Amino acid sequence: MSQSARKPKDEAGTAPLRWKHVFEDRLTAALLSVTRILPYRQRIAVLGWIGAYVIGPIAGVRPRIRANLALIAPDLPESDVRHICRRVPGNMIRALAETFAGQDFIDHVKNSPIEGGGLGALEQARDAGQPVVLVTAHLGNYEAARVVLQERGCKIAGIYMPMRNTAFNARYVAAMSRIGSPVFPRDRTGLAGLLKFLRGGGMIGLVADHYMDHGELMDFMGQPARTALSSAEIALKHGALLVPVYGIRQPDGTSFCIRIEPPIPHTDATTMTRALNASVETLVRDHMDQWMWSHKRWRKNKQSKKAKSLVL
Numbered sequence: 001m002s003q004s005a006r007k008p009k010d011e012a013g014t015a016p017l018r019w020k021h022v023f024e025d026r027l028t029a030a031l032l033s034v035t036r037i038l039p040y041r042q043r044i045a046v047l048g049w050i051g052a053y054v055i056g057p058i059a060g061v062r063p064r065i066r067a068n069l070a071l072i073a074p075d076l077p078e079s080d081v082r083h084i085c086r087r088v089p090g091n092m093i094r095a096l097a098e099t100f101a102g103q104d105f106i107d108h109v110k111n112s113p114i115e116g117g118g119l120g121a122l123e124q125a126r127d128a129g130q131p132v133v134l135v136t137a138h139l140g141n142y143e144a145a146r147v148v149l150q151e152r153g154c155k156i157a158g159i160y161m162p163m164r165n166t167a168f169n170a171r172y173v174a175a176m177s178r179i180g181s182p183v184f185p186r187d188r189t190g191l192a193g194l195l196k197f198l199r200g201g202g203m204i205g206l207v208a209d210h211y212m213d214h215g216e217l218m219d220f221m222g223q224p225a226r227t228a229l230s231s232a233e234i235a236l237k238h239g240a241l242l243v244p245v246y247g248i249r250q251p252d253g254t255s256f257c258i259r260i261e262p263p264i265p266h267t268d269a270t271t272m273t274r275a276l277n278a279s280v281e282t283l284v285r286d287h288m289d290q291w292m293w294s295h296k297r298w299r300k301n302k303q304s305k306k307a308k309s310l311v312l
Helices: 019-035 040-059 062-072 078-101 103-109 119-128 142-151 166-179 188-199 230-238 269-286
Strands: 132-136 156-160 183-185 203-207 216-220 223-227 241-249 256-260
Touching: 019 040, 019 078, 019 166, 040 078, 040 103, 062 078, 078 103, 078 142, 078 166, 103 142, 103 166, 119 132, 119 241, 132 142, 132 230, 142 156, 142 166, 142 203, 142 241, 142 256, 156 166, 156 188, 166 183, 183 188, 188 203, 188 230, 203 230, 216 269, 230 241, 230 269, 241 269
Parallel strands: 132 203, 132 241, 156 183, 156 203
Antiparallel strands: 216 223, 241 256
């Protein structure tokens, strides 16, 4: 067997795909295809169950969830810990399935209720053509918020971190684009396109609750965590509103409440980022089983010698 046969190429034909990646991509495609025969609500529920009771244990995310909970909430009862260990991977798979559901997802969530007090400022910015930086977290499904705002005439560009699994990455980017476009990869070219869109009076969506290797060390959930200042820096540099936005999953498992908070006042990047952290922390503590506790959010939590900016 030739080397090319043993190592299939990626979409661009430049890098070999691991068989593990091919298997993951094919398995995901098969699950989504098989469950598509089910009505939307039932489909999302079934995939959520598979995520909670099959994929979660196999993927080995529970030890990391437990470790993070022990760090942040050491007094949490064991019954709550077990509940979160099931619900977190279940929510992750639900969110993935919703993204791939395309128009079914859009139709289901587009009329979701809105809370938080920030919608008026956002609509004024939309009508005036003022740039807006929307900041969210890996909680519930932020794509629900994007759908609702787009239904209200907001033009929103997103950015994503390309996955190591290039086969699945291509499929995922296509699914995100069907919900709304444009979407840009998180690299220098993608950031340039994102900021050009912002300068034209658009809105951009950023996720600000993940670990950043060269981020600034600041408090998050009572522990030091490396945090990017990029969202606040971009807002300051381009005169944009900085608005926390979330898609909070409701008890039925498929419905959402969209939370749009008032814009964070322009001061300095560090102060504004601390306000974003506080906003996310409040939502996480209120919805412990919806946040992605599997993230390595608090790794290498020592002071960075040099923080790198993503602002172009």
